[in-house]
Amino acid sequence: MTCGCFGASTIKRRRSPTHNPNEVYGVALDNVKNFSDKELRLATDNYDSRKKIGRGGFGTVYQGTLRDGRQIAVKTLSAGSRQGVREFLTEIKTISNVKHPNLVELIGCCVQGSNRILVYEYVENNSLDHVLLGTRNTGRKLDWRRRSAICIGTARGLAFLHEELVPHIVHRDIKASNILLDKDFNPKIGDFGLAKLFPDDITHISTRIAGTTGYLAPEYALGGQLTMKADVYSFGVLVLEIISGKSSSRANFGGTDKVLLEWAWLLHVEGRLLELVDPEIGEFPEEEVIRYMKVAFFCTQAVANRRPLMSQVVNMLSRKIRLNENELTAPGFFQNSGESSRKDLSSGSTSNQTLSLPPTITEVNPR
Numbered sequence: 001m002t003c004g005c006f007g008a009s010t011i012k013r014r015r016s017p018t019h020n021p022n023e024v025y026g027v028a029l030d031n032v033k034n035f036s037d038k039e040l041r042l043a044t045d046n047y048d049s050r051k052k053i054g055r056g057g058f059g060t061v062y063q064g065t066l067r068d069g070r071q072i073a074v075k076t077l078s079a080g081s082r083q084g085v086r087e088f089l090t091e092i093k094t095i096s097n098v099k100h101p102n103l104v105e106l107i108g109c110c111v112q113g114s115n116r117i118l119v120y121e122y123v124e125n126n127s128l129d130h131v132l133l134g135t136r137n138t139g140r141k142l143d144w145r146r147r148s149a150i151c152i153g154t155a156r157g158l159a160f161l162h163e164e165l166v167p168h169i170v171h172r173d174i175k176a177s178n179i180l181l182d183k184d185f186n187p188k189i190g191d192f193g194l195a196k197l198f199p200d201d202i203t204h205i206s207t208r209i210a211g212t213t214g215y216l217a218p219e220y221a222l223g224g225q226l227t228m229k230a231d232v233y234s235f236g237v238l239v240l241e242i243i244s245g246k247s248s249s250r251a252n253f254g255g256t257d258k259v260l261l262e263w264a265w266l267l268h269v270e271g272r273l274l275e276l277v278d279p280e281i282g283e284f285p286e287e288e289v290i291r292y293m294k295v296a297f298f299c300t301q302a303v304a305n306r307r308p309l310m311s312q313v314v315n316m317l318s319r320k321i322r323l324n325e326n327e328l329t330a331p332g333f334f335q336n337s338g339e340s341s342r343k344d345l346s347s348g349s350t351s352n353q354t355l356s357l358p359p360t361i362t363e364v365n366p367r
């Protein structure tokens with residue numbers, strides 16, 4: 001067989017006098033392999049249920065092993081895309097050029113009729129939600145050093161997507177199940193660029209709104225306004241999950257109907273923030289953990305332009321800098337019962353809607 005290509009029964013290559021073996025439907029896929037259906041069936045034991053490692057909104061994920069022994073994660077996209085094959089492949093090409101230590105690498109794809117399959121590097125230690133949160137918790141406890149490295153690595157991956165790539169990529173779905181952990185528990189963000197493969201499909205996200213995941217920035221949940229600041233918001237919620245070991249999809253914190261962010265802010269106002277810390281975390285540096293929680297509040301500010309850029313977040317997390325708390329207002333959050341439930345936690349005030357980007361979130365003097 002020539003280099004991995006789509007099965008003969010699925011897509012026929014266009015031949016041209018200057019035929020490029022990596023070119024499929026006029027799209028040159030230099031950094032990504034076109035797997036045949038047969039290759040992926042071989043790799044996954046014909047999509048055996050024992051090879052299934054998860055199922056998300058876009059489809060099912062299988063673990064596979066290539067003939068050269070390389071481990072892969074095969075994501076069969078069930079939603080079907082309204083995009084044509086060429087548009088799909090063009091997006092794949094874009095994603096495959098995005099390489100960063102904190103991003104899951106896309107190594108290939110396969111197209112069969114209207115079905116599309118993505119092939120990623122296999123990330124050994126599963127996703128953060130398995131390791132840290134909820135009922136799927138594997139019981140493995142992460143100490144503060146690991147948790148802090150997960151926060152900083154994730155922030156770096158996002159800063160890269162937002163600020164170093166041209167054009168930039170807004171992830172749109174930052175959450176614990178999309179943060180995968182490698183053999184050393186370094187974080188790798190998965191599923192970036194997927195939103196662009198399904199440009200018309202917001203069902204995937206809106207289904208999640210019903211689940212009160214608590215990751216969605218209010219302006220995105222209510223108005224569909226999607227900017228990189230919506231990712232910053234989700235990242236802030238994720239940081240609170242990492243510190244508390246609790247899922248933001250729960251809504252009964254403190255014996256009330258409060259979601260994680262709301263509960264955390266209440267503890268902050270009452271000067272009891274350390275109560276949020278996961279008892280399983282072991283010894284931890286109190287000041288640093290408090291700084292991380294305050295960074296999470298900056299990320300989740302109700303008004304998008306009060307939230308920092310991810311590169312600022314990397315700095316705020318990795319350096320011992322004093323945060324300018326005078327700039328901190330109450331976070332905003334969205335609850336799933338509709339428009340009227342958009343809550344701004346600053347006791348009903350909406351005056352901060354018109355405020356512009358704070359001059360500085362951090363004070364220059366190091367501690």
Ligand SMILES: Nc1ncnc2c1ncn2[C@@H]1O[C@H](COP(=O)(O)OP(=O)(O)OP(=O)(O)O)[C@@H](O)[C@H]1O
Binds near residue numbers: 054056058123126191
């Ligand atoms: N590259 C990978 N390596 C190892 N495991 C993976 C990989 N990609 C996904 N998984 C596993 O498969 C599960 C399902 O992933 P998937 O992205 O389909 O769903 P999700 O993240 O829960 O939801 P969503 O569809 O919103 O992203 C993940 O939680 C993770 O455990």
Ligand SMILES: [Mg+2]
Binds near residue numbers: 178
């Ligand atoms: Mg995912």
